[in-house]
Amino acid sequence: MHSLSRARRLRAGALTVLASASAAVCTTVSAAEDADIGASSHVLSLGIVRVDGAAPTSLPSRIPTTMEGVTGEAIARDINATDAEDALKYLPSLVVRKRYIGDYNHAVLSTRASGTGNSARSLVYADGILLSNLLGNGATFAPRWGLVSPEEIARVDVMYGPFSAAYSGNAVGAVVDYQTRMPTRFEAHARVGYSHQPNDLYGHKRDYDAKQASAAIGSAEGAFSWWLHAGRTDSEGQPQTFANRPLSSAAPASGAVPVTGAVAGPNRSNQPWLLLSSGTQYDTVQDQAKLKLAYDFEPGLRAMVVFGLWSNGSDGRSQSFLTDADGRTIDHRSGGGITQPISVDGKGYSLSASDFPQTRDELEHRMHAISLKRRVRDGLGWEVSGSLYDYLADRSRAYAPTNAAPNAGRITDQAGTGWNTLSAKLTWTPDGSDHTIDAGVSQERYQLRTKVSALTDWRDGGADALTSRFDGDTRVRAVFAQDAWTFAPDWTAVLGLRGEHWQSFDGVTQSTTNLQNHPSRAQTAWSPKAALSYGLSEQWVIKASTGRAVRFPTVSELFQGGFNAAGQFINNDPNLKAERSWTSELSAEWTGKDRDALRMTLFHEDSRDALYSQLNVATNANTVQNIDRIRTRGVEFSGTAGLPQHVTLTGSVTFADSIILANAGYATVPGDTIGKWQPRVPRWRATMLAQWQARDDLSLSLGARYSGKQFSTLDNSDVNGFAYMAASKYFTVDVRAQWRLDKQWTLAAGIDNLNNYQYWNFHPYPGRTFQVELRWDH
Template sequence: MTLQYKPLAAMLAAMGFACPALADHVVTVNGGRPTSLPTQIPTTIEGITGAQVEDRINAFDSEDALKYLPSLNVRKRFIGDYDHAVLASRASGTGNSARSLVYADGILLSNLLGNGATYTPRWGLVTPEEIERVDVLYGPFSAAYAGNSVGAVVDFQTRMPSKLEAHAKLSWAGQDFEQYGTDSRHTGRQYSASLGNRAGALSWWVNLSRLDSDGQPIGFANKLLSSGVTPKAGEPAGVPVTGAIADRNPSGKDWYILGSTGQVNTVQDHAKVKLAYDVSPTLRASYTMGWWQNDVVRSVESYLRDSAGNEVSSGAINIGGKRFTLLPSDFAGARADLEHVMHGLSLKTHGRGSFNWEIAGSAYDYSRDLARVPTGGGRGNLTDMGGSGWNTLALRGNWRAGIAHQVEFGAQRESAKLRTHVTSLADWVAGEGGKHVSTFNGNTRLESLYAQDTWRLSPEWKATLGLRHETWRAYGGEISGAAGKLLPFSDRREQAWSPKAALAWRADEAWTLKASAGRAVRNPTAAELFQGSIVDDKIVNTDPNLHAEKSWTSELTAEHMTAKGSRRVTLFSEGTRDALYSQPLTSTVNTVQNVGKIRTRGLEFSQQADDVFTHGLALQGSLTYADSEIVSNDAMPSSVGKRQPRVPKWRANMLASYHVGQHWTGTFGVRYSGKQYGTLDNSDPNGSTYMGVSDYLVADVRLRYRFNRQWTASVGIDNLNGEKYWAFHPYAQRTVSADLKFDL
């Protein structure tokens, strides 16, 4: 099957319809696959095809496909950012990774072992070249998904050939980075190859890739000016140094920037094998195996120099007559050796009868996960998370009682296992074994039953009612300190109901009005629940009664569609009780605690159109306003009335793509995010500095040339205007990329 896609066609293709092209330049995709999202529910779903990503977006990582979708932002700091690329949505910021779900071919990629920057989706298990299409469901309006869907559900569908296919791609990117005392150049290279075919009842696909990326420094050693001490007579004054850069921290306090840290070199290898066998004309068995390996080196550079010009990175120093002490952690490099494996297996019917079913299971395993950091004097700590991972099992049914009635139901189980063991090493780079430092373990399990009923009440009216019941368990939590004695946490068990509803009215051939509402219960992750420290053989600094987040979300949409475009306006609202955030427990300790209530109200506008003003010019864009306010918070009263962290009031993007004949495509894009805060009490107004969260306006360009059916080449620039912007760490600055691709 050959489908021809234009911007408007993305949504129709999500429902399985082929859309003929209207212009002489088309993007052709063989063997198009529909989304697995519940498109029968009348609510907001946005999407983009893999062909459009290749044609218009500078994509090194799979999350780049989401770059221009409404209200979304992925906190990707550099190419290959594997541990901080959190997805933000309408009412969720880039610190809330557990408030969205990411799937690839039905396999869970979201890392629900914890919530935050270090528990990002496993984007590396999908390469851009594999993407057939990606779609996003905005909000918890489907009963088929857990409460983590409160922000968004992202569904990647990857290629499965209907005939012999072979692809190869070489990509390169480079940026010049200037910040504080750093003036450096960083490059990345990516090599990928794919091969697939269908022979009779068997289809198969193999994808191999390697990414070798040097990211810019993402951290900076610093000292508050107020922490300096004026030496008294007879006291050591410290080594006089130059090179410290005076700056102000996010709170507006004076500090010195002493050097850069966290300059990452990541070498990632990826392999994917997909098999599908048609047991019968209506029954298909599918298996997917993904393998990902990552070797990481994080480097540091001190700006400080003594009187002889030697670099200084340790000991007591003197800046402007004040003494400061450099700790081992100030200029600490790091190394990591990671190997993760995922499996997915499904058996699914796709007949034209009234009933279809599916059994699907997946597993994600931290086969090897070692991180090394120095602690001084050549010594260091080794953190081993091997054995961590998650698995899922789902049984689904779909009953079509005539053309106007469809019922979905199912049972699901999702289990997560967190294992963390820290030892000290005499040699932090190459040492093995070592003395026990700490252990942290915990498990969670979510068992769910759901059903949702969609009725076509009349040609103009459509309604969906859904209900989800969840039983959540947290068990096996334990922690130990250097003494090695494991202390247990209490097990937890909770149940919750989550109703859903949606209604659509088709006013005429062009206009449709839609309303959706749903409840979502986002349970604590193992890392959030099983937290604390040990004092006198007791666990302290923990909240054993941590509650689940409970959100009611609603939206009202007006949508206008024509043969050459669509426009959508959506009013949305979300009220969340017991939101999970890290807050001060004592004057010196922060732990995850519940925020009483956060209320978000907003407006989202989205538009896409073909042949605007001239033949071949396609435009798409969105504008989002979100007023997200902390309404109550007993744990931190100073935060009441303040904005939710990392949810800007204004977000916008625009992408213009112009096709010239059969060979050339030029694209220009703009992304904007307004002022944000990184703290609950908004005490960090200075966003344009290390640890700050800033607004930004960046422009991207891409030029693609198709030599013939087999060969294409592209060049592009992300952040064309060289914007310097932050989300605690600095984002990449102006980045030039180029790629060459062969398609058989």
């Protein structure tokens, strides 16, 4: 596959690359501290946060708010984790829209009050390095999950809501931080895995397989430690798109070919349609490599450098469902041109190239990070850090023939796109004081560089005439301060304030006939935070948090648009307002012996000027616009219980009522979105994970995930969730077994979606998938 790009990926995989180590949040704990904490202890500090595992969370544990986490050991034992995002499978209220193994452009994180179309309403970090793709908001701006492999995760932690002043308004949904391994002695690891998905969607049976391999080596000698990891994923995904037509009443055109094989059924609005072909069946190869270097100048003072490289090559294919009387497959080229009239049940239709998409993506991204951190000692700790994420190469080719050029297409080139971050932070605990003060300054800059050009040969040809261009930058400079005050033995209060100065500049939108230079803009916003915890007893804690979040428009929402026939700017809006949200929660937490715990959380979010795409009446095109007000209210239950016979049960249930209360715009007619559910935020979600340590060397787990009814459209007109382009409810069951063959070898096998539930989130999710992996650890 992709003979031209494979050689480059092989070279990339051989580079000693990549990245982690951090910036602001990475906390590497010494072996002595690990021993003090204990291998499976619970730490309850004034009821602020419970920590499971051998290392404390790297998130700000002084904030008395909801935090959840899982250790790398538990991920390897209990979860069929082929990608880093799988670590979040059973955490409360979180859903990642992962469509297949290695999904690199649609695996968006959804939280309590944000659906899978709102990628810019959460933050994902690895060792404090920003992985969230805040260049845009939507399915194609998923976090860069591929820069973390499941086997290198030490733990992952989640803070729900925008309650820490250290994070931008994009934290309104959640902040996720992966901590990856850093050795304290020599160690080496290797893993191979294989996945198999039989799939028969719409009666077309085919198997889709994935193969993975990775290796890591690292050591620590005196003050110096290092870690090198490299991995490859070779994956086939099930088809993601389907050419469709509403039922026709027209007579067949002259020369129409009678065909069979079209799949009849209801669309998402419950109207009858025909499905004619499948498309976007990705065959993907990804290489990832990461190098981490750390040096301890003195106990507690560490410098770290990280370099990472991620490459992706994928071919997207299509397949016609249609055959003629002789059994020949019929598509748009069957008549020798680029369109083909057909007859289905005596009615006329026409096939075009867009019904049979073909794509080829060649991406190579790199990440750099550097940090110098001093752990709190003598009342003072600090860190300075910086990171860079760069689209070294990012080319997407697509088939788009013309009568004159039957192999023509277009290429989208985003080389030069990326982001960078800088930050400086300190923590100060005055001698003899009950206060802990955190403060810092930061800058984040995002740059979009997109050129779309015509191709004479869509597979291998060079770029011809420029057809469109989108350029622009955004920058956020921020300052924050936060004070955690233990003003009584059982009480802790946290007050914080974040100030942000946002700018957009150098915005350009260009087509073949139009050029628009957008004026620069600037805005300053202040976001207060407050939290309070009270320890009722050794077991019970009450926590309350509230905070304001300002989510500024992304560079793509501002500038990546187009022009209609009248020359009007459409699809995006350079004058968008920032999204403003007030989020609050009230929790009661009980912590028992061993791992027993229970939490109930009431949450509320009120968002003004929420950013969504809807009809712009002036241009008659769907355009990103501000929706006046969305309110979400709900309750979340989460718990862990140790049962007899070495069984541990964890689970969660979430109810969320997310309603559009005010919207000057509309989907079809004025007022048709008022009172409707926010897209892709279901009323009910639930998770369960049961783990049984059958023997010292054998662990078995059973997981279940549920999501209730939801909608994809602002007016909730997609009443049939079980159709292409709709969003459905689902209930899936997963199983896994891990057997430690000896001290170094571990064999694991599992099945995801054991009950083979067919569910949708615009695209189809995977069916029943069998997995097996073998690990070696030294």
